[in-house]
Amino acid sequence: SIPAQPEQTVFEERHLRFISSLGKGNFGSVELCRYDPLGDNTGELVAVKKLQPNEKSTLEDFKKEVKILSIFECEYIVKYKGICYSTGRLSMSLVMEYLPHGNLIGYLNTYQHINTRRMLLFASQICKGMEYLQSLRYVHRDLAARNILVASESLVKIADFGLTKVIPFDKDYYRVMQPGESPIFWYAPESINESRFSHKSDVWSFGVVLHELFSYCNTNYNPKRVGGLTVTSLCFFHALSINWRLPAPSNCPPEVYGLMKQCWAYNFEERPCFSSLGKQIETIMQEERDNLKG
Numbered sequence: 301s302i303p304a305q306p307e308q309t310v311f312e313e314r315h316l317r318f319i320s321s322l323g324k325g326n327f328g329s330v331e332l333c334r335y336d337p338l339g340d341n342t343g344e345l346v347a348v349k350k351l352q353p354n355e356k357s358t359l360e361d362f363k364k365e366v367k368i369l370s371i372f373e374c375e376y377i378v379k380y381k382g383i384c385y386s387t388g389r390l391s392m393s394l395v396m397e398y399l400p401h402g403n404l405i406g407y408l409n410t411y412q413h414i415n416t417r418r419m420l421l422f423a424s425q426i427c428k429g430m431e432y433l434q435s436l437r438y439v440h441r442d443l444a445a446r447n448i449l450v451a452s453e454s455l456v457k458i459a460d461f462g463l464t465k466v467i468p469f470d471k472d473y474y475r476v477m478q479p480g481e482s483p484i485f486w487y488a489p490e491s492i493n494e495s496r497f498s499h500k501s502d503v504w505s506f507g508v509v510l511h512e513l514f515s516y517c518n519t520n521y522n523p524k525r526v527g528g529l530t531v532t533s534l535c536f537f538h539a540l541s542i543n544w545r546l547p548a549p550s551n552c553p554p555e556v557y558g559l560m561k562q563c564w565a566y567n568f569e570e571r572p573c574f575s576s577l578g579k580q581i582e583t584i585m586q587e588e589r590d591n592l593k594g
């Protein structure tokens with residue numbers, strides 16, 4: 301059995317009413333539920349992540365993910381609400397706030413009229429969330445538009461901490477033993493080549509999220525399939541090493557494409573930190589406001 305942690309809020313499984321499936325991944329799935337102890341449909345809507353037990357995902361890893369999310373307190377990170385033990389206490393679910401607009405990919409595909417100012421606002425919020433993560437020495441390792449959730453038309457949050465790791469105090473990177481599950485398209489060269497993850501590899505992924513934002517998550521830009529050929533990690537890695545990068549999305553301000561290219565510096569030491577990226581985004585946002593006034 302799993303000892304109840306004193307600070308955990310425990311939701312009773314019998315009051316969690318399944319409504320619909322919200323998302324699925326390798327190791328888990330997320331469901332929309334109503335926590336309705338009064339049984340009169342007045343209870344709150346919550347997002348419940350259930351572990352898909354298989355040989356790769358273990359309850360131990362899931363408990364680490366729960367622990368990580370439960371200590372975060374940041375308006376740009378999806379909020380932890382508590383846990384729910386399954387009958388027999390053989391497993392547990394993670395209960396989180398429900399964000400009604402889904403992830404950034406669906407949102408950008410639905411609302412194609414989002415202007416540059418709104419995209420910069422979203423970018424600055426993701427950057428602030430990543431700055432917060434970095435302040436606690438966590439690397440996300442799976443930063444991508446599919447893992448950014450939309451709370452409202454003016455607020456996005458970072459979600460899915462299933463691959464998040466804390467960097468040991470005596471290093472500035474984390475090396476994983478098992479090859480990553482994520483599509484290589486978001487991986488920095490050193491993550492593909494040496495399974496090396498750091499705040500600077502999260503910065504590389506942030507550059508890809510910027511590109512997804514400003515190309516409305518248009519998958520035609522993804523080099524996963526070039527002319528019908530599936531891009532393997534080796535040739536993608538080679539392309540990066542000879543300085544191939546994604547082209548600027550159409551209508552993307554040159555200063556924003558400049559930010560992407562900073563994030564995609566081959567040498568991770570040359571990439572900016574999230575606080576520098578945040579300041580540069582604020583400057584571009586101010587210039588946008590001045591242009592609008594002008």
Ligand SMILES: CCS(=O)(=O)N1CC(CC#N)(n2cc(-c3nc(Nc4ccc(C(=O)OC(C)(C)C)cc4)nc4[nH]ccc34)cn2)C1
Nearest residue numbers: 322323324325328329330347396397399400402447459460
């Ligand atoms: C990796 C394995 S995973 O299985 O653990 N998993 C997938 C994961 C990827 C990420 N991030 N995920 C999180 C949520 C999620 N969704 C939501 N709201 C919504 C609201 C609406 C919709 C939707 O489709 O609406 C339209 C309009 C019909 C398109 C979808 C989701 N609120 C949440 N709160 C906390 C989590 C969470 C969904 N998928 C994490």
